[in-house]
Amino acid sequence: MSRSTAVSAMMLALLSSGTASAQGAAPRPDQLAYRHLLKELVETDTSVATGSCTLAAQKIAARLKAAGYADDQVTPFVADGFPLDGGLVAILPGRSRTAKPMLLLGHLDVVNARREDWQRDPFGFVEEKGYFYGRGTADMKALVAIWVDTFVRLKKERYRPVRTIKLALTCGEESGARMNGVEWLAKNRPQLIAAEFALNEGGGGDTDGRGKLVSQSLQVGEKxxxxxxxxxxxxxxxxxxxxxxxxxxxxxxxxxxxxxxxxxxxxxxxxxxxxxxxxxxxxxxxxxxxxxxxxxxxxxxxxxxxxxxxxxxxxxxxxxxxxxxxxxxxxxxxxxxxxxxxxxxxxxxxxxxxxxxxxxxxxxxxxxxxxxxGRLRPVAVPPPLDAKIVKPAEQLVARYFPGAPLIPTMSTGATDATYLAPIGIPTYGVPGPWGDPDGNGAHGLNERMEVRSVYVGRDFLYDLVKVYAAAK
Missing domain, CATH: 3.30.70.360 (Alpha-Beta Plaits)
Incomplete structure (x- = not known):
């Protein structure tokens, strides 16, 4: 059986019957490692009211260095006057001197949450009835954990990409009234995050509410x-x-x-x-x-x-x-x-x-x-429907999610992508993990992500990053 056929068969099985953990069997060791990382991130309060992005960035930096990244490949930063709003940039060097880098983008901060309003502790990580619960699971710590986990996996594999892969994790997307980390990097350290394109939140799969994946989306622009x-x-x-x-x-x-x-x-x-x-x-x-x-x-x-x-x-x-x-x-x-x-x-x-x-x-x-x-973000500039971005995503979606089309979409909300367009970095919201029709409690109560969505999305995005990183 070819790798492509094997992947398709595995994905069909997962999508129809759930992951091993959802069925009561033990998750794979690599999934357990990811779960531990996601748990640590969710249980690190990064809300503007009571938390610290700086602490989360420090924990991630420690993980990356433990995985083998050198000190000069992990750059923590804290803007003057905002000690709780720090972030980090990490770099996996590529082999090519001509291929421009790619950037993985994510925000560490989450919307405020009050314990008295939730059924569970919002800053406690709970796995229950096939879902991970906790503030940030949907927006967007599951994806942040996938980016960090991808960097760790690539280093353990001794993978050498053609193009350099960069990772920027920042604060202020949800709490931008205080400061915004991507805005700070774009103004103060633009070369640190310079890239041909960036992958961000905003895309993903949609279900019919009864467990069937209807489509995958690639966010290409926003309001x-x-x-x-x-x-x-x-x-x-x-x-x-x-x-x-x-x-x-x-x-x-x-x-x-x-x-x-x-x-x-x-x-x-x-x-x-x-x-x-x-x-x-x-x-x-x-x-x-x-x-x-x-x-x-x-x-x-x-x-x-x-x-x-x-x-x-x-x-x-x-x-x-x-x-x-x-x-x-x-x-x-x-x-x-x-x-x-x-x-x-x-x-x-x-x-x-x-x-x-x-x-x-x-x-x-x-x-x-x-x-x-209020805070004036730059006016959003839609990136192009670039075949170099769209085609590889379409091909991988077809392998992982047979029958689910990949559809370009414009977000009616706003992300940190608006700060990257002015410095020449078109930004796309990735497909992969899917959500429920009710929005999974993002910005609301009892936020959650389906376990199999996270695990399958993790594998999909790992492969997608490697496809883009191998292209010149």
């Missing part, structure tokens, strides 16, 4: 994140003498117009490919409308059908939604001030300035101020 404060002011006065000129009412009118605002459809190379491929695979009205809309963005009937789906609607256009509100200063006084925050996810082709103008035009009231607020 930009901008927030705006809408504010109204008024002299106020005694509540016993109300008038129509009321700051809260004025703000409410403005928010109603934002609610009714629909931005135009904006396709790019990735989203057009996504809507075409997914639409052709759907045997329903939405699928047919997706194909029509990809061919003709001015087809309003098709747009109306597709936009009913929240996810598809968000991929089609810039979206803005009110997320916070405050106003007034006393129960017996007319409000002197009212403010709302509107969060916008901006499609490529728009930017913060054009979005602000659209908000102001929709509101149509010069007395409502619209101010951009």
């Amino acid at each position: 930009s994140n901008r927030s705006f404060d809408l504010q109204t002011t008024n002299p106020g006065g005694h509540s016993s003498i109300p008038i129509a000129d009321n700051a809260i009412y004025q703000l409410s009118d403005a928010l109603g117009k934002i609610r009714a605002l629909t931005f135009p459809v904006r396709f790019n190379e990735t989203t057009r490919a996504f809507f075409t491929q997914v639409g052709r695979r759907r045997a329903d009205d939405i699928g047919r409308a997706m194909v029509r809309l990809a061919n003709d963005p001015a087809d309003r009937a098709a747009e109306a059908i597709v936009s009913v789906d929240r996810g598809y609607n968000s991929m089609l256009r810039t979206t803005c939604v009110a997320t916070m509100i405050e106003g007034g200063h006393a129960v017996n006084a007319l409000p002197q001030r009212a403010k709302a925050t509107v969060n916008c996810r901006i499609a490529p082709g728009d930017d913060g300035d054009t979005t602000r103008v659209a908000l102001m035009q929709a509101i149509g009231d010069p007395k409502v101020s619209v101010t951009m607020v």
Whole structure:
């Protein structure tokens, strides 16, 4: 039996019946080593409220050095003034002097979690009923552990890639209001992470919720994140003498117009490919409308059908939604001030300035101020659908996950990829591990990843890294 046939047979068995551990048999020794690494990462609190990315980076550095990496191949870093937000960059040198490096990217920090809200300790690692539980298992410590584990495995094999492989693990993707490690590296140590391309979070498999893998995705681009404060002011006065000129009412009118605002459809190379491929695979009205809309963005009937789906609607256009509100200063006084925050996810082709103008035009009231607020990431630049990236991933997906197509997709969220585009590093979210339709509790309660998803995804990504590393 060829290696390719053997891999396909093994994957079919795993996908249909679960991994050895899910069936009660002992995991392989290499899987146990990975599990121990993932447990250590999950149980190292890296939330901005109570944790330390620096501590996690130190533990990873120790593992890499124990695996045989020299001191000059592992570079910890901590930005001035942010002692808890450290990270590291590791390097496995390649043989070629001309092939540009590749970069594996991951964030160590996780969303805050309160023990009283969870069924289990969020910073305790639990394996239960075929799932790994703990804050960060889905976003994104399972993938970080895969990257670290890959570096350890390659060193133990004495593998010499054609191109240099770099690993950057940083803090601040979830807690960027304090600092962002990728932004810091891009500004202060760009040569340390310089690469022809980077592999990141954002892709992965989707299931039907009943254990069947439906598709794999390769993230090729994402939306930009901008927030705006809408504010109204008024002299106020005694509540016993109300008038129509009321700051809260004025703000409410403005928010109603934002609610009714629909931005135009904006396709790019990735989203057009996504809507075409997914639409052709759907045997329903939405699928047919997706194909029509990809061919003709001015087809309003098709747009109306597709936009009913929240996810598809968000991929089609810039979206803005009110997320916070405050106003007034006393129960017996007319409000002197009212403010709302509107969060916008901006499609490529728009930017913060054009979005602000659209908000102001929709509101149509010069007395409502619209101010951009918060941390300003660079505007997302979609990477190309490069055959050197897409084809190897398609071929490996076909081997590991027969029948599951690899579909390019644009994330409606935001990742640290936005900081790499300005320094010339196109970044792709990898396929491999798959998730449940409910999002696996990422950013929410009782976060989890399916055990077989993690183990199969680990093997898939190990092979994918070696395929890219062997190419010139």
